[in-house]
Amino acid sequence: MSVLQANCPSCAAPVEFKAGSTIVLVCPFCRSAIARSDRGLQDLGKVAEIVESQSSLKLGLKGEFKGARFELTGRAQLRHELGGSWDEWYATFSNGWVGWLAEAQGNFYLTFYQPMPEGVSLPSFDKLQVGQIVPEIPSTIPLMVVEKGIATAVAAAGEIPYQLTPNEQSSYADLSGSDSAFGTIDYSLDPPWVFIGQQVSLADIGLANARPAEREARRVSTAAMGCPNCGGPLSLTAPDKAERVTCPNCDSLLDVNQGNLTYLKTLTPTEADKSFVLAIGAEGTFKDDVKFKIIGAVVRSVTIDGETYYWHEYLLYNPTIFFRWLVHSDNHWNFVEPLNPADVAADANILGARSATHNGKKFKIFQDAPAVVQYVKGEFYWRVEQGETVRAVDYVAAPLMLSQESTEKEINWSIGNYMTNAEIEKAFGITDLPKPWSVAPNQPFTGGFYYTWGLLPLFLLLVVAVFMIPIAGLTNTVLSQEVSLPPMTNATTAQIAFSQPFEIKGNRNIRISASAPVSNSFAELDVDLVNNQSQEVESVTIPIEYYFGSDSDGSWTEGAKEQDATLSSLPAGKYTLRVEGTWQDWQTPMPLSLKVEQNVNRGVNFLCAFLVLLIVPVLGLFRKISFESRRWKDSMFNTSSSEE
Amino acid sequence: MLKKLYLIFGIGVMLTYGAAAWFGWELANSGKNSRIGVPFIYTGFRGGK
Numbered sequence: 001m002s003v004l005q006a007n008c009p010s011c012a013a014p015v016e017f018k019a020g021s022t023i024v025l026v027c028p029f030c031r032s033a034i035a036r037s038d039r040g041l042q043d044l045g046k047v048a049e050i051v052e053s054q055s056s057l058k059l060g061l062k063g064e065f066k067g068a069r070f071e072l073t074g075r076a077q078l079r080h081e082l083g084g085s086w087d088e089w090y091a092t093f094s095n096g097w098v099g100w101l102a103e104a105q106g107n108f109y110l111t112f113y114q115p116m117p118e119g120v121s122l123p124s125f126d127k128l129q130v131g132q133i134v135p136e137i138p139s140t141i142p143l144m145v146v147e148k149g150i151a152t153a154v155a156a157a158g159e160i161p162y163q164l165t166p167n168e169q170s171s172y173a174d175l176s177g178s179d180s181a182f183g184t185i186d187y188s189l190d191p192p193w194v195f196i197g198q199q200v201s202l203a204d205i206g207l208a209n210a211r212p213a214e215r216e217a218r219r220v221s222t223a224a225m226g227c228p229n230c231g232g233p234l235s236l237t238a239p240d241k242a243e244r245v246t247c248p249n250c251d252s253l254l255d256v257n258q259g260n261l262t263y264l265k266t267l268t269p270t271e272a273d274k275s276f277v278l279a280i281g282a283e284g285t286f287k288d289d290v291k292f293k294i295i296g297a298v299v300r301s302v303t304i305d306g307e308t309y310y311w312h313e314y315l316l317y318n319p320t321i322f323f324r325w326l327v328h329s330d331n332h333w334n335f336v337e338p339l340n341p342a343d344v345a346a347d348a349n350i351l352g353a354r355s356a357t358h359n360g361k362k363f364k365i366f367q368d369a370p371a372v373v374q375y376v377k378g379e380f381y382w383r384v385e386q387g388e389t390v391r392a393v394d395y396v397a398a399p400l401m402l403s404q405e406s407t408e409k410e411i412n413w414s415i416g417n418y419m420t421n422a423e424i425e426k427a428f429g430i431t432d433l434p435k436p437w438s439v440a441p442n443q444p445f446t447g448g449f450y451y452t453w454g455l456l457p458l459f460l461l462l463v464v465a466v467f468m469i470p471i472a473g474l475t476n477t478v479l480s481q482e483v484s485l486p487p488m489t490n491a492t493t494a495q496i497a498f499s500q501p502f503e504i505k506g507n508r509n510i511r512i513s514a515s516a517p518v519s520n521s522f523a524e525l526d527v528d529l530v531n532n533q534s535q536e537v538e539s540v541t542i543p544i545e546y547y548f549g550s551d552s553d554g555s556w557t558e559g560a561k562e563q564d565a566t567l568s569s570l571p572a573g574k575y576t577l578r579v580e581g582t583w584q585d586w587q588t589p590m591p592l593s594l595k596v597e598q599n600v601n602r603g604v605n606f607l608c609a610f611l612v613l614l615i616v617p618v619l620g621l622f623r624k625i626s627f628e629s630r631r632w633k634d635s636m637f638n639t640s641s642s643e644e
Numbered sequence: 645m646l647k648k649l650y651l652i653f654g655i656g657v658m659l660t661y662g663a664a665a666w667f668g669w670e671l672a673n674s675g676k677n678s679r680i681g682v683p684f685i686y687t688g689f690r691g692g693k
Contacts, residue, residue, distance in 0.1 A: 449647050457654025461661055468665035509668040569668030604671050609661040613654055 008034060009043045019073050019092040022159035026074075033156065033166055047166040048155040050077055051240060055103055056202070057089055059158045064206035065110065069094045072101070074158035078151040082409075084243055084382050085154065090161050091205075098161045100184075100195055101205070105338070105381075106322040109182045110205060111197030114138060122194070125171045125187045130411045134175060134185075139196050143175035143183045146341045147410045176342040199340065227252060229263045236379055237295045238317055245379040248280070253376065255383070267386065269299075269375045277328065277433060278314055280378040284326075284427035286335060292316035292324060296378030302369040302392065304636060315380060323381060326424075327416060331433070332440035333424045334401060334416035341413045344402060354637070356395045356402050358415065363395030363402045366441045366635045371405070394441060398631075401442035418442050439631040447627070450620025458613045465606050472599060478502050479596035483579065488586035494526075499577035499594055501532055506572035508598040514579070515562035515593045518546045521584035522559075525592070529567070532574040540565040562593075566600060 004017040011030035025034045026047055033044040061072045074090035091099035091110070102109040116122065120136050125148070128134070133142045152169045170188030177183070180199040185192050202208065224235045232249030236242045242256045246267065255262040282294045296315035301308050311329035313336075318324070325336035345357040356363045371392035376384050395402040399418035404411065418440060421433045479502040485495040504510065516523045522545035529538040545559040583590050632638040663669070 450650065453647075454650060454654070457651070457658050460655070461658045464658060464662045464665070468662065472665050472668075507666065507668045509670050566670050568670045599668075602670070605661055605664050605669075608671060609657050612657050616650055616654075 004036060006036075006041055008032060009041050010034070010046075017159065019098075019159050019161070020096070021092060021098045021161045022073070023162050024156075024160040024164045026156045026158060026160070028157075033160075033164060035163055044164070045166045047153070047164075048077075050075060050155045050157050051085070055087055057087075057101075057103065057207070061207060063091070065091075065093075065099065065200075065204070068097060070097070070099060070205075072158075074160045075156065076153055076160060076164055077155040079154045081150045081152075082383055084241070090159065092159070092161075099197070102184075106320070108200050108202060108205075109197060110200045111182060111184055111195035114183075114194045114196040116191070116194060122185060122192050125173070125192075128173055128185075130406060130409060137175070137183060137185075137194055137196065139177065139181065139183065141177035141179060141181040143177045143181060143196075144342055145173050146176050146412075147174040148172075149174075149409055176340055178342050180340065181342065225261055227254065227263075228261050229254075229266070237293060238319075238379065238381070241317075241322075241381040242379045243382055244376070244384045246377050248377075253386075256379075265386075267375060269377075276312055276314075276377065278326070278428065282428055284316070284424075286324075286427055290318060290321060292318045292321075294326070294378070296376065296380045296384075298373055298377075298384070299375040300371050301374050302367070302371050304367075304369055310374065315378065325414070325416075330438055330440065331421070331436035332443060333419040333421065334440075334442070335419055336403070336414045336416040339402070339413040339415045341411055344404075344413050356404075358400075358402055361397050361400070363397040363400070365637050366394045366396045366401075366632075368393045368636060396442045398442045399444040416442065418444060438634070439627055441631065441635070443631065445624055445627045447620050447623050451617040451624065454617045454620055458610065458617070461606070461609055461613060469601060472601075473508070475597050475599050475601060477595060477597050478504060479577070479594065481594050483592050483594060485579070485581050485583075485590040485592065487589050488582065491586050492582065494580045494582045495590070496578065496580045497592070499579070501574045501576050502596060504529075504570055504572060504575045504596075505598060507569050509569055509600055509602075510567045511564050511597045511600040512540060512542065512567070512577070513562060513564035513595040513597070514542045514544065516544045516583070516590060518544055518559075518561055518583070520547050520549070521545070523581055523583035523590055526580045527565070528578040528580070529570065529596075530576050530578055531571070532576055534571075534573075537578075538567060538570060540567065566602065 006015055007013065008015050008027040008030060010032035011027060013027060013029040015025055015027055015034060017025055017036055023035060024044065027034055031046050031049060033047050035042045035044050057072060059072055059075060063070055070091040070093040072089045073092040076088045077085050078088060079085045086102060086104035089101040089103065091101050093099065097112060100111045117138055122134065122136050128145055128148060130145050130148060133144050135142070137143050150169050150171050152167060153164050154167065156164055170186065172187060173185045175183040175185070182197055182199050184195045186195065224233060226232070227234055227247040227249060229252040230247060230250035232247060234245060234247050236245060236256070245254050245256055245261070246252065247254060251267045251269065253264045253267055255264055276297050278294055280294055280297060283291055285291050293316065294314045295317045298313045299310060300313060301310045311327060314326040314328070316324040316326055327334040327336055343358060354365050369392060370389050373384060373386055373388040375386065390405040390407055393404040401416040403414045403416060421436065425431055425433055479499060481499050483497040483499060485497050488495055512527055512529070514525055514527065522543065525542045525544065527540050527542055542563045542565055544561065544563050546561045547559055548555065548557040550556065577594055577596065579592065579594065581590060
């Protein structure tokens with residue numbers, strides 16, 4: 001279709017369909033949705049005025065995508081059935097393309113209509129399952145259903161490239177795939193239309209000036225209101241996002257609808273519910289100096305084997321980044337960010353898989369249980385309710401935790417990063433947070449040093465040991481001599497013999513060996529190594545005994561005919577061995593074979609050093625095993641603890 | 645701090661081993677029949693008789 005100038009059928013004001021793709025134009029004067037067709041203009045009814053959000057986009061903005069220039073010519077606001085709304089911007093390209101630029105929670109998704117191949121039809125909306133891949137969609141990247149819902153077109157402006165009927169509801173399914181791939185199936189048409197594209201940043205589409213990371217964070221605007229139940233004052237930090245708020249004066253849960261508050265119910269918190277350690281309104285500075293304000297807090301619980309476990313979650317808000325979570329459980333803390341479901345590869349079935357992989361890191365399942373909202377406080381961007389239940393599956397790979405929360409209509413993934421108490425205290429400028437107990441599912445073990453880098457001295461010891469063998473030299477014999485002790489005069493008076501002099505070198509250990517022909521008898525030798533120059537003496541005792549025989553078990557022996565003793569190095573010089581001996585058969589002479597060696601390679605020193613250095617790594621390893629055991633003891637899947 | 649102390653200790657043990665190998669020191673009871681019978685590293689003469 002071409003450019004069309006006409007008068008509004010409702011108010012007769014002049015209107016112009018600029019883009020050839022425009023189907024519906026919102027009259028800027030009377031807000032009527034005007035559809036053009038072959039039969040002329042048709043008034044579809046009034047549309048509400050766009051609720052100004054904190055979007056950095058506006059009609060008329062020009063950008064570029066893959067070399068093609070476009071202009072934002074239309075905008076619609078759609079309302080989610082569970083609360084919350086999102087914007088859809090319509091990009092009219094100079095080459096005739098029409099792009100759908102969806103904006104939700106600070107993220108942007110640019111998609112284009114994709115005709116289905118001939119003869120291929122999509123599953124019906126009812127048959128479509130959250131978590132399933134839709135192979136019928138003609139996309140190179142497999143797309144998985146992450147959300148099913150019903151949208152209501154509540155407001156619009158500019159030119160719309162499809163038949164937008166005010167307040168008309170339409171079913172849709174959102175899909176995502178790896179590498180930021182994104183898709184939508186619009187079930188309001190028959191057959192349904194498929195839109196395929198990707199998640200983009202504003203810089204990707206030539207709108208760098210509005211790039212969220214670089215644009216100046218706007219001051220949080222606060223809307224002051226009155227509670228419809230008690231009349232007390234309350235304020236909204238993110239009025240364009242809030243769907244539910246609680247009154248700080250009367251604990252009423254209030255619905256927020258375009259700035260109007262409706263009383264829903266009065267919450268009755270238990271003592272446990274009230275025990276939030278951080279206050280609504282507190283501001284904290286997190287990674288990259290990003291400031292977040294706590295705008296809401298939730299108490300949630302899971303019940304496992306009849307026992308209920310509670311934890312607290314704080315909703316953080318930043319006007320540029322939007323929402324994050326701070327989870328407080330057993331006095332452990334996690335900073336939680338949303339994750340594209342397609343960036344998580346569930347290794348088996350996407351729902352309740354035993355493991356999941358994200359960024360090449362494998363996460364093991366820790367818990368799979370229904371999580372229930374027990375109590376809420378503050379404001380929320382969805383229609384939160386007491387008793388709201390989702391299936392929550394946690395996967396851990398310290399210090400990270402992947403969490404999957406799913407309902408029949410939606411599947412969400414988030415990634416939590418463990419934070420220490422000190423980090424939380426620093427972020428919020430507070431002190432004395434309650435100390436954590438036990439071990440958190442994704443708490444990192446901080447003692448790994450002792451069995452990783454702590455093995456460095458052991459490794460160096462091995463290197464030194466290997467290199468010292470050739471450096472210290474090989475074993476050499478400095479004396480080998482036969483001597484004979486004459487028969488003893490009685491059983492107690494020892495006989496003495498001397499060796500010939502021999503040379504001892506310094507800085508080398510010394511081994512003295514003696515062998516005697518004992519047979520079912522013993523010989524006791526006191527051996528002195530005498531320095532011929534200084535007459536100093538180094539003494540060792542070498543007892544030799546050798547027994548043998550046979551009994552009912554067969555033959556046996558005990559002891560040996562040769563024994564030795566090793567000494568540390570002695571000053572270099574001439575030495576003589578003085579051997580003083582007694583032996584069992586004292587009436588007979590005792591022939592002895594003496595040997596003195598140096599540079600004897602022995603493992604005792606090495607073994608002792610090795611064992612000493614092994615103590616700390618082994619203790620570190622035991623600590624790690626104990627830590628992992630405590631981590632997994634509360635898990636429903638704790639059989640895998642031993643694999644850590 | 646503890647990590648540094650452990651590393652200093654570990655390097656100390658390793659250097660002691662290296663020095664023992666270089667200077668020919670032995671643990672006193674390393675000779676299984678030594679009269680001293682307690683593990684320590686010694687050098688030189690312990691005295692004569």
